[in-house]
Amino acid sequence: MITTFLIDSLDRRGRVVVALLVALALLVPAGNLLVPEGSAFHVSTYQLTLCGKYLTYALLALSVDLVWGYCGILSLGHGAFFALGGYAMGMYLMRQIGSRGVYADPVLPDFMVFLNWKELPWFWQGFDMAWYAFLMVALVPGVLAFLFGWLSFRSRVTGVYLSIITQALTYALLLAFFRNDMGFGGNNGLTDFKDILGFPIQAPGTRAALFSASALMLALGFVVASAVVRSKLGKVLIAIRDAESRTRFIGYRVEHYKLFVWTLSAAMAGIAGALYVPQVGIINPSEFDPAASIEAVIWVAVGGRGTLVGPLIGAVAVNFGKTWFTGVLPEVWLYALGALFVVVTLFLPRGIVGLWETVVTGRSKPAKEPDEAGEKAGEAA
């Protein structure tokens, strides 16, 4: 039942996106490993890893779109779920180092030896097993989101107030993870990874595999998100976004619907973070920075909120711009990003995808909503 449910879920555009991602998963690693250097089709390891990182950002953007674009929940703290997934992966990678660390302790990671800890804290238990760690990657952000959502949706916290407490959530985690005695490496975070699933993490083959995993996971995330938004549940989510109290008076328990999509979205963000960490080689508290979460919202706005495809485009385009800009004019980047957000909010309420629909195909969708939520985003940011 689930399989047909997922396959039915894609429209034509969705099939194109999934096909493209699968093609990327095969061709880019091939261009890196098989095509000789010097060929026009060769992909350098630097480019491969950079693109792999963009794909994990795209998955984060997709998760933001699911809650913001379809249910009107403007999360300014999704970076927290991304970072928690990243930390879960980082803990696994730390345990994989084993006795190859500087202090050569077979069990304790270096930073714990440095802090004079004698044994592994309880929450680090089990992270030497890949299956357990990979489960935690989605489970930890999912459970946190469930608790947070259960409390706030039940109390009917909505709009800007909810956005503000999501900011507070990620900021609180930022401060907590900075502390050495939290047991997550404090300021420095987790780094110096050696292996993943027994393969050396720096090896070209492993990097190519991580890229493919990111592309395929993004494709899977896209299929799941499409299935959700095209189901009746997705229609209820849009109804909640447009007229929440009306939806209640029709008999839908709004908080249950919000909680479902919010938890799913957080788990998705966690998976994105877990794929991000082995590719960049480090996870530290700066990933909890509220600004990072706001950036994710900007990717979605730029690409086109409530379109699923848009966030992927937005995440890749904005980050490509960031990579280029911070290389050429590093001090201007934040102003450029802010200006981009203002321009998109004012002139492109449905982002790049909306622009594409109006200009190229002439199909202008008479959607009325994004302006209002865009303004909210502006205020809260």
Added chain:
Amino acid sequence: MTGKAEGSLLYLDDVSVSFDGFRAINRLSLVLEPGEMRAIIGPNGAGKTTMMDIITGKTRPDTGDVLFDGSVDLTRLDEAAIANLGIGRKFQKPTVFESHSVEDNIALALKGRRGALAALFHRRSAAEQGRIDALLATIRLSDKRDLLAARLSHGQKQWLEIGMLLAQEPRLLLVDEPAAGMTDAETAETAILLKEIAKTQSVVVVEHDMTFVRALGVKVTVLHEGSVLAEGSLDAVSANPKVIEVYLGR
């Protein structure tokens, strides 16, 4: 709970609610029989909308009993639970889901399971499709089924909202100013539609438009400052000196 409530569909007894010291509803009592249609009139601020909020679970009364079907205590339930008991509500300002098609608006309101998982795996059955088609015909929007609700005219939105109410198959309909913003012809048609609905369901209509209330030809309750001022036929309450004073005096 109370023997007096037995046999009634909706029973409000000695209900009061205050907002920041302002008594919006003041010892209000009202009984509605099954199958009855009732018009509620009253000047602005009389508490009409607050009364609807109390019945539908949006506002909790400070004191008093609100019973549905003679025994179900509505003050302990939330909006969704009350809606699923069979109380439907139409807002004063037409509220439809603007970025959904007309057909999807009806489909969302259609009586059925309301759980999130049920919705995730829901497939529209032939019976449901038939019901949707029939409702679209009733509200005369069959040819606009694929249109986004945002594109409907004001009057059409009112009708779509009434269609959504009917799709819920409620036992009691609360209708807040259905004729607001309608043309005379639309108003007359709305009166006919409501009378048609009242043959099978109980209806409470809040309305300002006296011609419309006269067209309905039902028992009228006049609210004033949060409590019932008069009750009876429209002619009887219109002749009531207290009602005349409230509407014309001061």
